[in-house]
Amino acid sequence: MPSRLRSAQWYAGSDRNAYIHRAWMRRGLPRDAFSGRPHIAIANTASDLTPCNAHLDEVARSVRDGVHEAGGIPLNLPVISLGETQVRPTAMLWRNMAAMAIEEMLRANPIDGVVLLGGCDKTIPALLMAAASVGLPAVVVPGGPMLTGSFRGRPLGCGTDVWRLSEEVRAGTMTEQEFTGSESSMIRSRGHCNTMGTASTMGLLAEALGMVVPGLAGTPAPDSRLLEGAHTTGKLAVELVHEQRTPATVITAASFRNAIVTLAATGGSTNAVVHLLALAGRLGVGLNLDDFDRIGAEVPLLVDLLPSGRFLMDDFHRAGGLRAVLREVRDLLDTTAITVNGKRLVDGLDEAPIWDHEVIRTRQAPLRHDAGIAILRGNLAPGGAIIKPAAATPALMTHRGRAVVFDSIEDLHARIDDPDLRVDADSVLVLRGCGPKGYPGMPEVANMPLPRKLLEQGVRDMVRVCDGRMSGTAYGTVVLHVAPEAAAGGPLALVRDGDLIHLDVPGRTLTLEVDAAELAARTPAEAAVSAYATPRRGWERLYVDHVMQADTGADLDFLVGASGSEVSRESH
The missing domain is CATH 3.50.30.80 (IlvD/EDD C-terminal domain-like)
Known part of the structure; x- marks a missing residue:
């Protein structure tokens, strides 16, 4: 472990302040919890009003077990959660607020590292932006997509089929009764959208950036292997503290190149552009809008998923998932980029075959030859x-x-x-x-x-x-x-x-x-x-006064650049 854990700034010593910090946490924690064991926050976006993230409390329990096994102290930290389908006018209005609030809570509390649990569209971007800004060792567990629902024998892609079916109603080729009849079939299980929408895209890109245990992103939410991966991630979080492997040491210009290649090859969401630009701004990496065209324009589309294709995310996972795609485009990746486990992103790709060539195409037979944004x-x-x-x-x-x-x-x-x-x-x-x-x-x-x-x-x-x-x-x-x-x-x-x-x-x-x-x-x-x-007060006023344009990631101007994990001033 580092010679002095960050949490020791709260807990070490025999003065009144150290006594207060330890005493208020002695609600089941043993004495040795405060002497050399890293404290790992589990930044948890579970919420009943973010339906896609509602299962993350179960995922957090597996993370907790892994942290315990590795000798750490796991601490659940509920953070702002943004439900894409529920909040008005748009969850994007609060992405920056969530990132700012999470950053401040990570900085203000006695923790040495953090596991980031997200799923719905804006939660993973906000968590990554926060972790990048605060500079603590961090790792992501994506909540995973839902299983495929069906209606009258036909699979339903949530989101994509909502747009399609609603237009058929407006065209007069489907009745409103038929449309609403599909409602209970659309969302079959826990998890986020099962198309290659923003939630799926950002989970996969978090792995392409190196911030997820390789092979975990895209695992369906109900799949037991997600809990296994969460347990492994909890153990890894303790190692990250030991190695002081922070987001800035993992996410580099090489990582962003790999994320852009992944975005194109998977047919990912256009929203990834504003999220990647904002994250790069937090880290001080010189990413710009033209890089998406320069790097991604001629990358082939290999994944046949809605909205660009036919299949859905549980098909993608069954067919080999992200690692199989990366194997096909390995020559386009920057091989110097590492992941949270300290190894290169490209390591082990030989053991990642495609199992269904209809869902994931080979480099020689892509859906499109030029798929990038x-x-x-x-x-x-x-x-x-x-x-x-x-x-x-x-x-x-x-x-x-x-x-x-x-x-x-x-x-x-x-x-x-x-x-x-x-x-x-x-x-x-x-x-x-x-x-x-x-x-x-x-x-x-x-x-x-x-x-x-x-x-x-x-x-x-x-x-x-x-x-x-x-x-x-x-x-x-x-x-x-x-x-x-x-x-x-x-x-x-x-x-x-x-x-x-x-x-x-x-x-x-x-x-x-x-x-x-x-x-x-x-x-x-x-x-x-x-x-x-023309807001007069509150967050909307702050947002409108300081938000930057889409071509730089729509972050707030005063949040650009990492500020490090310095401790807030004591008040005791």
Whole structure:
């Protein structure tokens, strides 16, 4: 162990302060708990209001057993939990708050290391950002995906099939009774979404970054092997303290390269872009938006999962999981990157075969040859925008159409099904006021519903442009994360109905075909400006005043950079 554990700053000695710290913790702990045994916090995002994380108390018990076995003192630490499906207006509004609160609790308490338990979309990013900032030895246990549900003999992908089925109702090809009848079948078990949405993506990327015991990410939540892996992780946490292996020693520029390769090869969520950028900002690693295109553009898509394919996460785990994918793209990985166990990420990949070549394709027979996130720039997105080609319609990758503009989410909901809406299949739907500052929180609304009258004509995809995000479970030809956002003075605020917009994904451009002089003379639409968020107090006020744009990760400006694990000033 280190010559002096961090927790000893609270517990060592015979003065009054040390007495108080020890005495208040003597509720079953033995005397030797305070003399050389590392104290390991279990940062637990379990909550009944975060349904995807509700099982993490059971996972925490296995972590606790592992910490005990290795000679450590496990300490349950409930932390802020964000339920993607429950909180309004969007869980992303509180990712930074959760990260800040977790960071402060880790710093303020007498702990030497931490095990991070997360699952639902924003919990793993928030936990990683916090751990990176506080600088204590840390390791992640992803909560895992749910098992596949089925309805009328057909498997259901949670999230993706919600979007699909709801559009069929609006198109008149499915009744509302049939739609609601699938509700109890959608969520079959504990765990997060079973598609390659944001939750699954961030669990896998945490492993690709080196912060998960290799082979554990993607294990279904009900699978007993998750508890086995949690036990192993608890033991490892004690070793991490001994080795002083902190996030900064594990997550390097090489790790981010591997995460971007993994994101492309698995067809992962576009939301990973803002989370990885924010994490890099906390660590001081020079990651930027163009790196996602430079590194990931030509990486093949190997995983045939919804929303980009056919299968679901328990199929992925059965087929060999992340390690099998990494084996196929090993030549694209940075072999210097290590994991929390001190070994290289690429070590042992020879023992990771593909067991089902329908679910995980070989490098020689990919689903797509160029699966990475594409970064678009132009006069409509000078700070950049992103699109996920693997989830889009190939015929729309180059498209020119006239804008149909919605000034807010409320405006979209009020007019999208208006039979008099001047829109056709070639139109480009534009939704603004949905960026980090505008709504606030950058909600998942970019995959806006198509007009009912076009759905009834058989249209199932259109080009859509937005300064917000979309669910990782969503699909379609959607340009999102447009930066700067409209509320921050971006050109999206100046678009008018009928303007021509040219999308050229192969050329990586997004262009508003309006003369520069005319554009300079325009002012933002009053309806859009009046809808921007103007909070007067609390977290929303702090957030709007300090949040950065999507192209840098939408973190708060004063949270960028790690601050280390110094102890807060004593108050006794």
